[in-house]
Amino acid sequence: MSVYDAIRSRRDVRAEFTGEVIADEVLARLLDAAHHAPSVGNTQPWDFIVVRDPQRLKHFADHVAAKRKEFADSLPPERAQVFDPIKVEGVRESGTGIVVTYDHSRGGTHILGRASIPETGVFSAALAIQNLWLAAAAEGIGVGWVSFYDRDVLADFIAAPDGVVPIAWLCVGPVEEFQTVPDLERFGWRNRRPLADAIHADVFGKRQD
């Protein structure tokens, strides 16, 4: 599969997990892809906590369900109606959770490239996630990024040391199929912007001829 095919076929997966658990050797390849991401100052500020115990998956899924309800309750009625059928996680069905963490202290105090832009550290960890996500697409494995959680709750759940921050829960597992259209488009929540709207010439707002 070309990188463009992987980019096109990659989906955020919630409802299509088969319930089978990803094979160890495939999971190892995905983590290796993540670990080859670029990172500011080559700090590699990520860690990957693999959660497979069904009891623990259920525990986290219950927390996510509570956060989903909080969000639903915050919506105006017409948005709440659109949101209602949208599934936001497949924590239990995926069979495997990968918590990706970020450690700002990794690499010491003089980080080449992070002095002016502190967020470059978190950007680096996000790139590890994207590497994993694209590698999974190439393997035919589904990934769903879940961010409906309290950071402190998840940090406690994985016994994160001080200063190590969870930045994502990834649901990872075999899938029946990949949807061709993102769920948020299919359910009428939000569509992809036209690419032309995102491209500017020289200065923000000036369009290319």
Ligand SMILES: Cc1cc2nc3c(=O)[nH]c(=O)nc-3n(C[C@H](O)[C@H](O)[C@H](O)COP(=O)(O)O)c2cc1C
């Ligand atoms: C930082 C980040 C956080 C996300 N959090 C969630 C989430 O909590 N629940 C969910 O269902 N999808 C989540 N998503 C997935 C997006 O909804 C999805 O990527 C987007 O709708 C486009 O769909 P696609 O990934 O299938 O192309 C997240 C994606 C990103 C990049």
